[in-house]
Each structure stands twice: as C-alpha cells, then as structure tokens.
Amino acid sequence: MPNFSNLFQKLLYSAGAILCFGAYLITQVAFTFPKSQLTTGRIIISILIACLCLLAIWKSYSYMLSKQNKWDFSPIFKTDGKSLLYALGGFILIIIVQLLVISIGGTNTSTNQETLSKLMGKTSPMFYVMLSFIAPICEEIIFRGIFFEIFFTTPSKRNLILGALVNGLLFGAAHDLHFDIFFIDYCFTGMVFSFLYLRTKNISTSVFAHMANNLLALLI
Structure with missing residues (x-):
C-alpha cells in the first residue's frame, strides 16, 4: 500500500524547491544591471x-531538516578544520578535472561560461558579488541541501553513490544542456559537491568549495 503521507511530503518539498529556485532567479536578476545604473539605492x-x-531558502532548508534528517546533517552553517580540508580537497579535484577538460576542449568554452563572460562585460561589479558568494550559497542549499531531503533520504553507501551521480547529472543539466565535454565537467563538479555534503554532513563544506571554484573562474 503506497505511503500517501510520504508522497505528499515529497510533493510539498518539491514545490518548496521550485519556489526556492525562483527566489534564487529573482536574486540573479536583482544583481544583473548595467554599470551606468550602479547607484547607492x-x-x-x-x-x-x-x-x-x-x-527564505535557508528557512525552507531548516524546516525540512527539522522534519526529516536521517543523514544527520548539521542544522547550522558551521565552519571547522574538517570541513575546510574537505572543501580544499574537493576544490583541487575539480580543478584537475577542469584542466583535463580544457586540454580536450581546447579554446572552446561552455555555453554557460560564454553567457557569463558576456554579462560580466556589461554588468556592474554587483554581478561579481552574486557569482562569487550568493550563487554558491543558494545553489548548494537547493541542489544539495533540499535535494537530499526529497531524494535518497536514507543513509547508505548505495544512496551516497547513486545520489551523488543523479545530483551531478541534475547540476550539469542546469548549467549546460549541450551534453558535451563541458556537460560532463559540470556533472562531475556537482558530484564532488554532493560527496562533500554527504561526507561531512555540513552544507558549508560544499559552499566553500563552490565559492572557491566560482572565484577562480572569475579571476581567470
């Protein structure tokens, strides 16, 4: 007999995830404006x-954790030596794969990166702030935090591996739908962020790795 209560919860959380993503898109729009419009107001x-x-996104995530937290994720955004070491290791691994992708792709870049490069040339410095700090926080809470409160909610080696794989595919599809070498790169990046979150039980770990990755992309 189907568990209608569990099904309703998943539908409710899925709706919450969509609303959170909508809030994130609103934030992106709020930070994307020409340099000529850069005023204090x-x-x-x-x-x-x-x-x-x-x-709103953090409250949604916190609410889900308060109702269901089988993985025993930390309900607070905490920073410790373990999280920073894992974040650094994940960041280095992502960079190694990205260098391999560059060697294969040559001078080509992903569609997502081309779009960002065009926007960075036209928009105010506020766009850089959004990409460096706000985007990593929002994306990690939505793609990692909320995702694992809806899917693969039971701790197991199988769910860790399969969950990271599915999450990586979702993350890749959200950033590049051309299904080329760059899509694989985004998928791998998403998988690494998922592993960091599931391994340390701390959303700050994947957030810091994500921030470092975005900052490096802006600097080069």
Whole structure:
C-alpha cells in the first residue's frame, strides 16, 4: 500500500524547491544591471532582495531538516578544520578535472561560461558579488541541501553513490544542456559537491568549495 503521507511530503518539498529556485532567479536578476545604473539605492535594493531570498531558502532548508534528517546533517552553517580540508580537497579535484577538460576542449568554452563572460562585460561589479558568494550559497542549499531531503533520504553507501551521480547529472543539466565535454565537467563538479555534503554532513563544506571554484573562474 503506497505511503500517501510520504508522497505528499515529497510533493510539498518539491514545490518548496521550485519556489526556492525562483527566489534564487529573482536574486540573479536583482544583481544583473548595467554599470551606468550602479547607484547607492540600487545597491541597497539588490542587497535587501538577496537577504530576503537567502533567508527564505535557508528557512525552507531548516524546516525540512527539522522534519526529516536521517543523514544527520548539521542544522547550522558551521565552519571547522574538517570541513575546510574537505572543501580544499574537493576544490583541487575539480580543478584537475577542469584542466583535463580544457586540454580536450581546447579554446572552446561552455555555453554557460560564454553567457557569463558576456554579462560580466556589461554588468556592474554587483554581478561579481552574486557569482562569487550568493550563487554558491543558494545553489548548494537547493541542489544539495533540499535535494537530499526529497531524494535518497536514507543513509547508505548505495544512496551516497547513486545520489551523488543523479545530483551531478541534475547540476550539469542546469548549467549546460549541450551534453558535451563541458556537460560532463559540470556533472562531475556537482558530484564532488554532493560527496562533500554527504561526507561531512555540513552544507558549508560544499559552499566553500563552490565559492572557491566560482572565484577562480572569475579571476581567470
């Protein structure tokens, strides 16, 4: 007999995930404007929107953890030596794979990176702030935190491996739908972030690795 209560919960959480992603998209729009429109008022509005969206996304994640937390994830955003070491290791692994992708892809870049490069040339510095700090937090809470409260909720080696694989595919599809070498790169990156989260039980680990990856992409 189907568990309708569990099914309803998954549908409710899925709807919450969609709303959180919508809030994240609103934040992206709020930080994407021309340099000529960079005013104190515009900066304040963008920051307020970001704070509200981040609060809504974090509250949704916290609520899900309070109702179901079989993996024993940390309910707070904490930083310790273990998390930083795992984040550094994950970041280095991602860089190694990205260098391999560059050697195979040559001078080509992903569609996502081309779009970002065009926007960075036209938008204000606020866009850099969004990419470096806000995007990693939002994406990790949604793609890792909330995802594993809906799918693969029972701790096991099978769910760790299969969950990281499916999550990586979802992350890759969200960043590049051309299914080329760059799609594989994004999938692998998503899988690494998933492993960091599942291994340390701490969302801050994948957030720091994600921030480092985005910052490096901006610097080069």
